[in-house]
Amino acid sequence: MNWQAFAVKMASMARDLLAQESVTATLDKVTASAVELVEGCDAAGVLILRKKQVQTLSPTEPLVEESDRLQEKLGEGPCFDAACTGHPVFRIADVEKEQVRWRAYAPRAHALGIGSMMGFLLYTEDEDNLGALNLYSRSPGAFTDASETAGWLLASHAAVAFSSAREHADMQRAVATRHIIGEAIGILMARRRLTEDEAFDVLRRYSQENNVKLHEVAxxxxxxGTL
Incomplete structure (x- = not known):
């Protein structure tokens, strides 16, 4: 591993991550960078775990989604466990020979064509919404200690960028919600000759009585043009 060249590429990637305009674009950049920067990596993806339900984001190959579905079905696997337990990294040097930690998952993963793999914890600020960056190789023994270090550095950068992208997306949704509620209040004020507070109270009561979120009512x- 040429760590000097790796550091230069990581610095460039970090700038690119923060420049992405959406969460999806950020994760696409992360997984593409994993394949490019981590020695031995043939495919990558992000596994999101919500109450034991798995979602695959930004897979570089269908193999990633197949592995995630398998881990969800079995309730085990290095990527699933990284997200589920909060352990920073799991690694299988040779999937075919793995007989201790993931005895149900390993033989099925080998049948998918996976030779070795690593799972890195991606973020933990929300206990109901955990994730892992997952790296795959078709060859056994493809990931070295240097590969693991590189993957962990990439995952650390990815966690910061992912958190920033999610925060930005949340802010955009909040602004859009305030805008549409304000527009709805204006419609009610004009049509029913209500004050701003009275118009908002109409929206709030309708939301509560019909069990519909306020922004959806608006x-x-x-x-x-009508409630």
Whole structure:
């Protein structure tokens, strides 16, 4: 591993991650960078775990999704366990010979064409929404200690960028929600000659009585002209 060249590429990748305009674009950049920067990596993806339900994000190959579905079905695997337990990294040097930690998953993963793999904890700020960066090789023994270090550094950068991208997306949604609620209040004020507080109270009561979120009530009013 040429660590000097790796550091230069990581610095460039870190700048690119923060420049992405969406969560999806950020994760696409992360998984593509994993294949490019980590020695032995043939495919990569992000596994999101929500109450034992798995979602695959930004897979570079269908193999990644197949592995995630298998880990969800069996409730085990290095990527699943990294997200589930909060352990920073799991690694299988040779999937075919793995007989201790993931005895149900390993032979099925080998049948998929996986030779070796690593799973890195991606973020942990939300206990109900955990994730792992997962790296795959078709060859056994493809990942060295240097590969693991490189993967962990990449995952650390990815966690920061992912958190920033999610925060930005949340802010955009909040601004959009405030805007559409304000527009709905304006419609009610004009049509029913209400004050701003009275118009908001109409939206709030309708939301509670019909068990519909306030921003959805506002959206319906703006689109259809009626509650």
């Amino acid at each position: 959206r319906q009013l703006c689109e259809h």
